[in-house]
Structure formats: structure tokens, C-alpha cells
Amino acid sequence: EIVLTQSPATLSLSPGERATLSCRASQSVSSYLAWYQQKPGQAPRLLIYDASNRATGIPARFSGSGSGTDFTLTISSLEPEDFAVYYCQQRRTFGQGTKLEIK
């Protein structure tokens, strides 16, 4: 079974800064990786699928890259509403999450 490891566990940044979140798979998943955003008390929301495709309605400041075992979610310029927990996922496996908090 594939294991997804996200880093860092917590990322402290200020609005306007660039955020880079990492997800590493224990074996190759080709480009079949998704990213979700979850705010407190809310359901997860699909951001990115197939490593780099933005889901419907997702702002262009969110981008994904990578293939094989190493993937990155980048938020080019943080807005106040972007501070949340982010999960990567492949099939039945989720990463443990990265909490993006305001510095």
C-alpha cells in the first residue's frame, strides 16, 4: 500500500508570501495525485487533480507539479482565506496533512 508523506507538518507564513507544500509517495503514482484544502469545521475541497490540474473554480494562484514520487502544491501569493490544512491523496490513501498558519 502506498504511503504519502507530507512536509512540513506546519508552515507559518504571512499573507502575500509564497507557500510550497510537499507530498512524497512511497512508490511511483505517475501523475495520479490530488490535493485538497480543509478549513476548520468544513469538508475538504478538491484543489488539484492529476498533479497539476486545477479543479473547477480554484484560483490560479494554486498550482501543482510533480510526477512519480515527489509532488508540490504552490500558492503563489497567500490570501487570508488560504490558511487551512492541505492534504494530498492517491486512491485510498491520504497524506497526514500540512497546516498552513498565519505567521
Next chain:
Amino acid sequence: EVQLVESGGGLVQPGGSLRLSCAASGFTFSSYWMSWVRQAPGKGLEWVANIKQDGSEKYYVDSVKGRFTISRDNAKNSLYLQMNSLRAEDTAVYYCARVSMYYYGSGSYARYYFDYWGQGTLVTVSS
């Protein structure tokens, strides 16, 4: 607009049972694989179960096999999770999620990710 609305959560004693429901609207429910995903308090996401469009295939995480049953009623646009022999470690918010599909030729195929989620229903297992 796609909507998934869960219900049926609550407080139950260890060893008890609970049935969760998910009412779907805004899409052709019978055309999609559906899933349950849970999240223990303060923890990450855990996939629980999947069911094929016609209910002919079902898959479960090992920790719930033999205790939980996923089912659906396409005539009622509804997804269910029957949970028996509940344990404290089953305490979580349970989300209903739609599995994304792609279409090629005359066929439809499940993708690996979840494109819509319900708001969740809390299940607490405690004496």
C-alpha cells in the same frame, strides 16, 4: 449544483450500531461510484468504503471489514453506511464523497479522487 447531505450521526455506546445516510442531488447519482471518508477529532482523513454505481462492488478499509456495510438506493439518490459493533476508535466525522469519473467512448470509468464532499456527520462512540 451538486449537493451531498449526510445525516444519522450521534452518540452511541461501544458495541452499538448506527446507520448513516447521504442524500445526493444535482447530478445523476446512479452514474457515480461513491465513498465514505472519515476524520477522527483533530486527525487526518481516512478512506472508509467505496461502492460501484450499481452496488455490485464494495471495498472497505481493513479496520471496518465485517462491521460496516456500504449500500445505496439509486431510486432514492441515497448512499448509506451501516455501522455495527462500533468502537471508540470509530469516533469521527463521516463524509460522503463522490468519486470523479471520466468518459471514454461508450464507457465511464472511476478516477481516484473525490470531486464533491458532503458537510459530514459526527459519530461519537462512548459510554
